[in-house]
Amino acid sequence: MSGAGEEAVTPKVGIRDVARAAGVSVTTVSHVLNETPHTRTSEATRDRVRSVARELGYTPNRLARGLRTRASDMIGLLTEEIATTPHAGRIILGAQEEASRHNLTLAIINSHLDAGADARRADARALIERQVDGIIYATVFHHEVSVPRELRAVPAVLIGALDRQGVVPAVLPDEASGAADLVALLAEAGHRRIAFADSSIEVPATQGRLIGYLRGLEQAGIPRDDRLITSGVSEAGGGYTTSLELLDRDDRPTAIFCYNDRMAMGAYRAAQELGLRVPDDVSIVGFDDQAPIAASVHPALTTVALPHYEMGAWAVATLTRLIQSSSTSWYRSTHPTLLPCPVVIRDSVAQNNR
Amino acid sequence: MSGAGEEAVTPKVGIRDVARAAGVSVTTVSHVLNETPHTRTSEATRDRVRSVARELGYTPNRLARGLRTRASDMIGLLTEEIATTPHAGRIILGAQEEASRHNLTLAIINSHLDAGADARRADARALIERQVDGIIYATVFHHEVSVPRELRAVPAVLIGALDRQGVVPAVLPDEASGAADLVALLAEAGHRRIAFADSSIEVPATQGRLIGYLRGLEQAGIPRDDRLITSGVSEAGGGYTTSLELLDRDDRPTAIFCYNDRMAMGAYRAAQELGLRVPDDVSIVGFDDQAPIAASVHPALTTVALPHYEMGAWAVATLTRLIQSSSTSWYRSTHPTLLPCPVVIRDSVAQNNR
DNA sequence: GGCTTGTGATTAAACGTTTTGGCAAAACGT
DNA sequence: ACGTTTTGCCAAAACGTTTAATCACAAGCC
Numbered sequence A, B: 001m002s003g004a005g006e007e008a009v010t011p012k013v014g015i016r017d018v019a020r021a022a023g024v025s026v027t028t029v030s031h032v033l034n035e036t037p038h039t040r041t042s043e044a045t046r047d048r049v050r051s052v053a054r055e056l057g058y059t060p061n062r063l064a065r066g067l068r069t070r071a072s073d074m075i076g077l078l079t080e081e082i083a084t085t086p087h088a089g090r091i092i093l094g095a096q097e098e099a100s101r102h103n104l105t106l107a108i109i110n111s112h113l114d115a116g117a118d119a120r121r122a123d124a125r126a127l128i129e130r131q132v133d134g135i136i137y138a139t140v141f142h143h144e145v146s147v148p149r150e151l152r153a154v155p156a157v158l159i160g161a162l163d164r165q166g167v168v169p170a171v172l173p174d175e176a177s178g179a180a181d182l183v184a185l186l187a188e189a190g191h192r193r194i195a196f197a198d199s200s201i202e203v204p205a206t207q208g209r210l211i212g213y214l215r216g217l218e219q220a221g222i223p224r225d226d227r228l229i230t231s232g233v234s235e236a237g238g239g240y241t242t243s244l245e246l247l248d249r250d251d252r253p254t255a256i257f258c259y260n261d262r263m264a265m266g267a268y269r270a271a272q273e274l275g276l277r278v279p280d281d282v283s284i285v286g287f288d289d290q291a292p293i294a295a296s297v298h299p300a301l302t303t304v305a306l307p308h309y310e311m312g313a314w315a316v317a318t319l320t321r322l323i324q325s326s327s328t329s330w331y332r333s334t335h336p337t338l339l340p341c342p343v344v345i346r347d348s349v350a351q352n353n354r
Numbered sequence C: 001g002g003c004t005t006g007t008g009a010t011t012a013a014a015c016g017t018t019t020t021g022g023c024a025a026a027a028c029g030t
Numbered sequence D: 001a002c003g004t005t006t007t008g009c010c011a012a013a014a015c016g017t018t019t020a021a022t023c024a025c026a027a028g029c030c
Helices: A015-022 A026-034 A043-056 A062-069 A088-101 A117-129 A149-153 A175-188 A204-219 A236-247 A261-273 A308-326 B015-022 B026-034 B043-056 B062-069 B088-101 B117-129 B149-153 B175-188 B204-219 B236-247 B261-273 B308-326
Strands: A074-080 A105-111 A134-138 A156-159 A170-174 A194-199 A229-232 A255-258 A283-285 A337-340 B074-080 B105-111 B134-138 B156-159 B170-174 B194-199 B229-232 B255-258 B283-285 B337-340
Touching: A015 A026, A015 A043, A026 A043, A062 B062, A074 A088, A074 A117, A074 A308, A088 A105, A088 A308, A088 B088, A088 B105, A105 A117, A105 B088, A117 A134, A117 A149, A134 A308, A156 A308, A170 A175, A170 A308, A175 A194, A175 A204, A175 A255, A175 A283, A175 A337, A194 A204, A194 A236, A194 A261, A229 A236, A236 A255, A236 A261, A255 A261, A261 A283, A308 A337, B015 B026, B015 B043, B026 B043, B074 B088, B074 B117, B074 B308, B088 B105, B088 B308, B105 B117, B117 B134, B117 B149, B134 B308, B156 B308, B170 B175, B170 B308, B175 B194, B175 B204, B175 B255, B175 B283, B175 B337, B194 B204, B194 B236, B194 B261, B229 B236, B236 B255, B236 B261, B255 B261, B261 B283, B308 B337
Parallel strands: A074 A105, A074 A134, A134 A156, A156 A170, A170 A337, A194 A229, A194 A255, A255 A283, B074 B105, B074 B134, B134 B156, B156 B170, B170 B337, B194 B229, B194 B255, B255 B283
Antiparallel strands: A105 B105
């Protein structure tokens, strides 16, 4: 009579309920439901078991299974403060989808950046208690890091950081190449005076972008001009002041490569205040492809995207490989994997005509 | 000799190893480690057990424990495409931190928005197989939704959606009040001609903001003027065109309330092209407090923040309450919970002097 | 000295699976 | 008709915990 659920309170049907209803042993049920190899069951009983299981709405208890098989089919994602950044979602998403593809579930724990090493180790331990088959450790700045000792208890991979001992596989964005590609793009558009508005705070990422910038110049046969290399705080404000300075000269650059998209926003404003049009009078490019800035500014910003999704997916992919092979061989990572940062072309660079 | 880990391959120390080493039964170990109430153990053995456990590096196996106690201490977060949006991270973060606070672990599954109801039900089932103690179902648009039937098997709460049957607790941002507050702010600054640049696509969120706008006007004693209510696509481009139209009249509004921050960016551009300064000539406000736009534009945008973090935290908090009480009383949600959207004041509104 | 009462610890039965090692019966070869 | 192989299935032992039910023993009481 009631409009609610018909099926009452489903008193948890287990494998033996299925066995009983199908008139077979639990062993048989397990065999057919898991399609265990090297095991024989007649087609007839197989069908029977399956249909009974479906009718009863049997859902296996993965805890129990994990207990027996010593594999939880879960992998832990340990992020340090990363869930906070706008980028974070992409890493999580990439990891999650790849995990789903392998029939794994993702358990997430976020460590505060300011939390000590102890807290981080406790977080790792919490995952291990849950018997995760592997752990992904994702950091937002890619510095060298000595992984919590507890991580050694279980296969692990690093995102955005390098293991100091070089024993844990790691993945990083290839920012240098991305930056070089961006410079190449500008050079092809005829730009020779390309400024670089660097970030004044020293994080490893800075190096990659600067290095890529220099490499790009070299490959384009453009001599390095240190007067075109400036720096400011990596926010819109910093981009504004440094760009103002760069553009307010007679021999102003025809293009500015900003350390990130936020600085590029500041560069836009500087150009505008000086009566310079983007991209006609000056081309501006950024880095990060930070949603929703890059696509929302006018003109839309040409920039370089970070492979967050791909890093997340790479992490669980190699982690599962690691897990499968862990019993036999032990993986020793040689070099970190670098994932490409694709240039995304929008409307902020024009052919240079000076 | 090898430089690697000293502690060999730690052959997994279990509770009986501790018991054996401490010379007591596993029962006793369990009792002292869990501080089980109504149980007696001498201080001496308690100390012994604890120190032995620490020395051996014992880590309990939560799978086994969960199997016995029929509680996994995990809660599932089922998001539909939400991990994609920039906002998502905040929801996840809020849920994660509240979960940590309760010693729970968060398992995340992301359903594609375009995936059918079947896929969504499969995702729910995957979580249930893992014996999660409860499920949070988070959607990005808050429409009414009929929760997958499988969710009934376990305590659940909704984020950003309403249960059509009204049986599952839900939490939503109180966008109407946020919008009204924003209008109040403008009114207090002396604005009387306040335009609203609505989103032309019809999602429920639109309603709340428009309703709040109207309510705000009414409360400020400002008569509604439909010529000031326009709409456009909810991107920078849409904000630009509608604002251009609004501002290019003799009786132009002194303030524009944009449906979201991206439209506000467009409004900035429109104002600039018309030679109007923000906020001196026209005040502009947005909605969403979308990072990093709102803080990066110039002048920094006054807007309304969505309580993503708070919704995530609220969800696991009420979910745990639900779980605890589930055996005894059954919760019936009356109204959805509305969480406040605080106005965040920056530099884009000025006193009106016309 | 016998009876009760506490105290500190133990035994054994779950929990829901998978998996090892078998066993009966049918099929087969001769 | 008799060994052998194959087929189809099952019993029982794990997996690592928690927990209900006891138990040994000393102390307290008269």
